[in-house]
Amino acid sequence: MAAPQLATFKVPDIANEPMVTYAPGSPERKALVEAIREMEQQLPFEVPCVVNGKPVKTGKLAKQPMPWDHANHLCTYHEADEATVAAAIDGALAAKADWETLPWSDRAAIFLKAADLVSGKYRYKILAATMLGQGKNAWQAEIDAAAELADFLRFGVKYVEDLYSIQPPRNTPGSWNRTEYRALEGFVFAVSPFNFTAIGGNLVATPAIVGNVSVWKPSPAATYANYLVFKAFEEAGVPAGVIQFIPGPPVEVCAQVIAHPSFAALHFTGSTFVFKQLWKNVAANIDTYKSYPRLVGETGGKNFHLIHKSAEVKNAVMQTVRGAFEYQGQKCSALSRVYIASSLWNGGFKEQLLTEVAKLKVGPPQDFTNFIGPVIGRPAFDKITSYIQKAKDAGGEILIGGSGDDSKGYYVQPTVILTKDPRSVTMVEEIFGPVLTIYAYEDDDFDKTLELVDSTSQYGLTGAIFASERKALVHATNKLRNAAGNVYYNEKCTGAVVGQQPFGGARASGTNDKAGSMAIFYRFVSARSIKENFVSLEDYSYPSNLQ
Ligand SMILES: NC(=O)c1ccc[n+]([C@@H]2O[C@H](COP(=O)([O-])OP(=O)(O)OC[C@H]3O[C@@H](n4cnc5c(N)ncnc54)[C@H](O)[C@@H]3O)[C@@H](O)[C@H]2O)c1
Ligand SMILES: N[C@@H](CCC=O)C(=O)O
Numbered sequence: 001m002a003a004p005q006l007a008t009f010k011v012p013d014i015a016n017e018p019m020v021t022y023a024p025g026s027p028e029r030k031a032l033v034e035a036i037r038e039m040e041q042q043l044p045f046e047v048p049c050v051v052n053g054k055p056v057k058t059g060k061l062a063k064q065p066m067p068w069d070h071a072n073h074l075c076t077y078h079e080a081d082e083a084t085v086a087a088a089i090d091g092a093l094a095a096k097a098d099w100e101t102l103p104w105s106d107r108a109a110i111f112l113k114a115a116d117l118v119s120g121k122y123r124y125k126i127l128a129a130t131m132l133g134q135g136k137n138a139w140q141a142e143i144d145a146a147a148e149l150a151d152f153l154r155f156g157v158k159y160v161e162d163l164y165s166i167q168p169p170r171n172t173p174g175s176w177n178r179t180e181y182r183a184l185e186g187f188v189f190a191v192s193p194f195n196f197t198a199i200g201g202n203l204v205a206t207p208a209i210v211g212n213v214s215v216w217k218p219s220p221a222a223t224y225a226n227y228l229v230f231k232a233f234e235e236a237g238v239p240a241g242v243i244q245f246i247p248g249p250p251v252e253v254c255a256q257v258i259a260h261p262s263f264a265a266l267h268f269t270g271s272t273f274v275f276k277q278l279w280k281n282v283a284a285n286i287d288t289y290k291s292y293p294r295l296v297g298e299t300g301g302k303n304f305h306l307i308h309k310s311a312e313v314k315n316a317v318m319q320t321v322r323g324a325f326e327y328q329g330q331k332c333s334a335l336s337r338v339y340i341a342s343s344l345w346n347g348g349f350k351e352q353l354l355t356e357v358a359k360l361k362v363g364p365p366q367d368f369t370n371f372i373g374p375v376i377g378r379p380a381f382d383k384i385t386s387y388i389q390k391a392k393d394a395g396g397e398i399l400i401g402g403s404g405d406d407s408k409g410y411y412v413q414p415t416v417i418l419t420k421d422p423r424s425v426t427m428v429e430e431i432f433g434p435v436l437t438i439y440a441y442e443d444d445d446f447d448k449t450l451e452l453v454d455s456t457s458q459y460g461l462t463g464a465i466f467a468s469e470r471k472a473l474v475h476a477t478n479k480l481r482n483a484a485g486n487v488y489y490n491e492k493c494t495g496a497v498v499g500q501q502p503f504g505g506a507r508a509s510g511t512n513d514k515a516g517s518m519a520i521f522y523r524f525v526s527a528r529s530i531k532e533n534f535v536s537l538e539d540y541s542y543p544s545n546l547q
Helices: 027-042 082-101 104-119 123-134 138-164 197-209 220-236 250-258 272-284 313-329 342-359 378-393 443-455 470-479
Strands: 045-047 049-051 054-056 061-066 069-078 175-183 187-191 214-217 243-245 263-269 294-298 303-307 335-341 397-400 415-418 435-441 462-466 486-489 525-533
Touching: 027 123, 045 220, 049 082, 061 123, 061 220, 069 123, 069 220, 082 175, 082 187, 082 214, 082 243, 082 250, 104 123, 104 138, 104 197, 104 220, 123 138, 123 197, 123 220, 138 197, 187 197, 187 250, 197 214, 197 220, 197 263, 214 250, 220 243, 250 263, 250 272, 263 272, 272 294, 303 313, 303 443, 313 335, 313 342, 313 435, 313 462, 335 342, 335 443, 342 397, 342 415, 342 435, 378 397, 378 415, 378 435, 435 443, 443 470, 462 470
Parallel strands: 045 069, 187 214, 187 263, 214 243, 263 294, 303 335, 303 462, 335 435, 415 435, 462 486
Antiparallel strands: 049 054, 049 243, 061 069, 175 525, 397 415
């Protein structure tokens, strides 16, 4: 029998996790350096699958190499085999009834505690794993693995409190209407990307906060950091079986999980290609399922800066450098195409941009002075350098960068390409690396350029408009209504903050369910309307039936 609920509890006030700076001499820098040193001494780690709270060592081993030192690996992990995947699903379904009937305040408390663990006890360890394993520098690791993850959890709890309080506005006399936000019938399948440790945590926490159970397949390239997040969730009190951790061969694991009759939702973040593939798998299995599965996916982008002739040059330059090159351009939101008024391009923007890009220091993440680290792995390195070649072949002018060095780590120099063809390949396709293509338009062609921005790529994730003329901002905003799910004015197109800019794009960029907002929780509940009658019926007939 569920515990009695003897009050309407309110969750504590929520604020964004304060971000520390890691400036030289700061205590946080010292703590992080120490955590990295310890991790380097102890690696490689061994990561099991975790099913029903128990480690499962399948003996089928895979490695997570370190992108800045690819001869060595951060961890060896046990890949889930068919029996492990089946046990994970069965165990999750068995854990469901207790989890969804746990009083809401207890579920909330578990995730508030998880937030404190990831931003406290586990902070530097998870940051160190994100730096060594995914090649982020200290600041990029901080805004992801500490701040965004804690924010997802705390704001998630607050949004669900608000969601649960949304009740039917009317009751006819003698009755009471209620809405209950049931967890989905079945289990949720979370498939997470390499580039944000926080996203892995959020893909399982969001459904769990509203009472779902999930099976989590992390990215092979983020296994260790995501395992630490999983451990923090366990320590916070997420019961065994509620989140099953099953790294494994992506195609096989996904095919098996998606074919299960109790598959109730996919919570995916990654490339557009893979999301579409999984969607097709779901469609092929549609007759198998008990319910129509919810498909929630945030995917690729081809994000833009549109710089109007009235923009302030220095700000646009600095925002462009950050937007394009932070985390080596490996954010879904990363800037990769710039449309700039010729008068600004020739009037200082070009020189300032190239001067700043030339200063960007490239190297391993443990050296805090490096702005740019390695790209995630061999396929990424090959893909990015081949795009640079394609741009050259198409007549693009490499203004700076253009080379790579994969001898020890996978380094690509920050690259700026000038194109005369606004529909050339690097203006169109997602590259996911430190490569920026510029198209300078005639100042008077602003309208034509808006049309180009809108129609050049299949994506609709992020974009920024730089202008000091309000009329230009308003006009561009209207014309580009569907070109980006997150739009910024005079600010780079990356860096959305939970609780401030709910995140997600449409078109080929995803289902736009807005991670970090109340909206996403609707996708993981199936509401039940309850009407209770207080007044007994004396006669079935209506006045209209009377003679
Ligand atoms: N829109 C967003 O919020 C957002 C956020 C982060 C990343 N992304 C996108 O993610 C991509 C980068 O991440 P990634 O390289 O990890 O993406 P990815 O698509 O290669 O991998 C994502 C997940 O899918 C799995 N996977 C890969 N191939 C698969 C297959 N054939 N079948 C089944 N599963 C498969 C991976 O193991 C991983 O867990 C970029 O396209 C980026 O734009 C989007
Ligand atoms: N939400 C992050 C991007 C996440 C995708 O990789 C941003 O806004 O920069």
